[in-house]
Amino acid sequence: MPFDHPRPGHGPGDPGAHDLRHHGDSEVADGLLDFAVNVIGDGPPAWLRDRLAATLDGLGRYPRADHDAQAREVAAARHGRTPDEVLPLAGSAEGFSLLPALRPRLAVVVHPGFTEPEAALRASDVDVVRVHTDAADGHALHPAAVPDRADLVVIGNPTNPTGVLHPADTVRALARPDRVLVVDEAFADAIPGEPESLAGNGDVPGLLVLRSLTKTWALAGLRAGYALGAPALLARLARPRPPWPVSTPALEAIIACCEPDALSAADQRARELAAHRVSMTSALESIEGVAVSHGVAPYLLLHLPDGTGHEVRRLLRAAGITIRRGDTFPGLGPDHVRVAVRPPELARRLAEELELALRTLVVPA
Structure with a gap:
């Protein structure tokens, strides 16, 4: 069965079975080749560094209202929205932390998926039901599997860590007039x-889209993103925020x-990543016992031979490589790992070390 409707706190839906606050950055250390974090590159490009550096002389002042307004205007123009449909955020993770302010009675989180939304909801004692996609049908989304009574539904698109990009019409089918679709x-x-x-x-009822600048522009340390939605919905989301929640450099980053020039550069980066993903998938699929989930995102979900996940991660770490464990994602197990897409020369090293680790661990029958 492709979907599962566990009751909150029972069976696969038991939050204690997964560390929902675990993220790839906790697996990274100096000197390790990083395949655990999905940030593209080591830092922002020079032109963006210069834009951010130019804000430093103004850090003695609180973030200005006109700077916030400009960020809303430019982001709105980028998506064909109006400025009052944009809410600048200190990273999209801030948006997830604000979800309890919407006061949902029953939230659904589609898994395997990013765990921070569920962690934030559970921390505020919101009832959460997990709806699981199934690897057997490519982790496809089936809107009918979501309980009608859910008044908040969270899904990633593309989904982290499966890399699946769900059709917009299928995601849109989750919307209801009395539901917030995140x-x-x-x-x-x-x-x-x-x-x-x-x-x-903007015409989809209850739609709340969260966007991040962290990945493409290597701004994980800055925390910059924004939410898109109806003005009344954004006002509800923002109600518990403190004054000046988004820093001056983050507003400038938005x-x-x-x-337009940045959007063109981002698209070029995305095309390069797509080519890297194809070659990296081919290299990893050639390793006996490794199954690669086919997706379109800048990361790959791997299923390793049964019982090897923990030791593979240990051996790779000893070889100077870190990858992201998969068993903290509901619906995945200890033999799942996620690896960021990297240029071919780095991907080859991962493939070589992974093959060596599996040869060490898997004894032919």
């Missing part, structure tokens, strides 16, 4: 042309990364 599009700009995005769909 679509995490943190990796949308890492796909050429941003197909299936709902960011520009402006800079939503301008």
Whole structure:
């Protein structure tokens, strides 16, 4: 059965079975080749560094209202929205932390998926039901599997860690007049042309789209992103925020990364990533016992031979490589791992070390 409707706190839905607060950065250390974190590159490009550096002289002042307004205007123009349909955020993770402010009675989170939304909801004692996709049908989304009574639904598109890009019409089918539909599009700009995005769909009832600048522009340490939705919905989401929640450099990052030249550069990066993903998939699939989930995101979900996951990660770490464990994602197990897409020369090293690790661990019958 492709979907599972566990009751909150029971069986596969038991939050204690997974560390929902675990993220790839906790597996990274100096000197390790990083395949655990999905950030593209080691830092922002020079032109973006210069834009951010130019804000430093103004850090003695609180973030300005006109700077916030400009960020809303530029992001709105980028998605064909109006400025009052944009809410600048300190990273899309801030948007997830604000979801309890919507006061849902029953939230559904589609898994395997990014775990921070569920962690934030559970921390505020919101009832959460997990709806699981199934590897047997490519982790496809089936809207009918979501309980009708759910008044908040969270899904990633593309989904982390499966890399699946769900058709926009299928995601849109989850919307209801009395429901908030949260679509995490943190990796949308890492796909050429941003197909299936709902960011520009202001006519979908209850739609809340979260966008991140972290991945494509290597801004994980800055925390910059934004939410898109109806003004009344954004006002509800923002109600518990403190004053000045988004820093001056982060507001400048939103402006800079939503301008036409940046969008063109992002699309070029996405095309390069797509080519790297194809070659990396081929290299990893050639290793006996490794199954690669086919997706379109800047990361790959691998299923390793039964019982090898923990030791493979240990051996790779000893060889100077870190990858992301998969068993913290509901619906996945200890033999799942996620690896970021990297250039061919780095991907070859991962493939070589992974094959060596599996030869060490798997004894032929």
